[in-house]
Amino acid sequence: MLSLSVIVIDDDASQRKILSGYLSKIGCKVTGCESGERCIETIKKHYVDVVLTDFRMPGMNGLEVLQKVKEINPEIQVILMTAFGTVEDAVEAMKNGAWDYLSKPVDLDELELKLKKVFEHNQLIRENQLLKTQLQSESLSTDIIYKSKSIGEVLNMVARVSDSQAAVLIQGESGTGKEMIAKAIHRASPRKDKPFVAVNCAAIPEPLFESELFGHEKGAFTGAHERTKGRFEIAAGGTLFLDEVADIPLAFQVKLLRVIQEKEFQRLGSSQLLKSDVRILSATNKDMQQMVDEDLFRSDLFFRLNVIPITIPPLRERREDITELVYHFIEKQARINRRKVTGISTEAMDGLLKYDYPGNVRELENIIERAVILARNEIVTRADLPLSLHSKPKSLSNESMPLQVEQLEHKLIEKAIRTTHGVQTKAAELLGISERVLRYKLAKYGIK
């Protein structure tokens, strides 16, 4: 069975009937058209694999049909039927991108053979695309490490919304794992074998938004040398992730809203309506509600995007995740950088647990990456961590400086005496002072 959708164009109704009848019998979905014009209207609205067209017809001829079809969708294959003895027409058609030609009267077995070739070709292309998206989804596999209840709740939400079509807006400070959660939703959804396409809205210059998202035809604007698919088209059947969504320019917001509502869009410079079957996820580290209140973001678009809100708390509000994340990143970074680092000293972990992480999990990962690369031993120590992580100097107390200096001196001497088990020569050496000064200080502080 050949499951192809085919348009048959012939101005001769009986000829049309014979061909259509045969094609239906071998499994094709067939639409008959009495003219090229009718065919063009149809392919603007419906998906078609093959156009089988007569050459000489009133109105558009076969060559013109071929050109127009290829303009609208180059993936549609065109087969021409030429009268006996008009080889030049056939040659011209092949030069212009026809898939093949048949001479009339059409040999039905030959027709079937040629369609079979198209079918195999299409299948190959589809398999190829599938393979690509599979590779893509493998690269999506990241473990989400956590211990906190708050992330547990986020993941619970992910599980509950993933099989729906609802738009999800993920909010959270920079580096909290917004993109990771978006990928987790995609992976857990029925769309997981289709593409996950991320768009960084902050990185697209304002005039290019439309062409980036919806694509453009060749020549749609200066510099459009090739027809290009937009992100909506690339994500077909899958998930479109609008990252930094607050950065979508106001002027473009209304267009995006319309496409989301009507589920249809057009490439820039084309009138063909394309169906958009994408699930929209978005993320931001801005306060979108406030932007809406200040008229910096359209409220209607915000409601469309924010059907299900998910908020990821900053790392400093879920410190119970730090330990696990540290072990996870040590293992990961040691593997990536081929280092034999396997653990971390208590002191270093202590420093990491106390830090505030303005850059959240990403900052923690960067700190560990650096530490693993620089580590002198198999264990990450305090010295391998950035200075900003070392305990902050004590805040200034009310006591005078001389008094604080004396207190510190007292402690240091006590410690030196303890370490040297009371051997004054050694203690003085350790402290870098003479034995005479040491005896004087011992007496001063009453140390035995």
Ligand SMILES: Nc1ncnc2c1ncn2[C@@H]1O[C@H](COP(=O)(O)OP(=O)(O)OP(=O)(O)O)[C@@H](O)[C@H]1O
């Ligand atoms: N719970 C977690 N477990 C493991 N890795 C995490 C976790 N959270 C974040 N990460 C890692 O931290 C890094 C930052 O995460 P991600 O890119 O998802 O953050 P983001 O919120 O999108 O950041 P930004 O706002 O800067 O775009 C990534 O390398 C991600 O794998």
Ligand SMILES: [Mg+2]
């Ligand atoms: Mg991000």
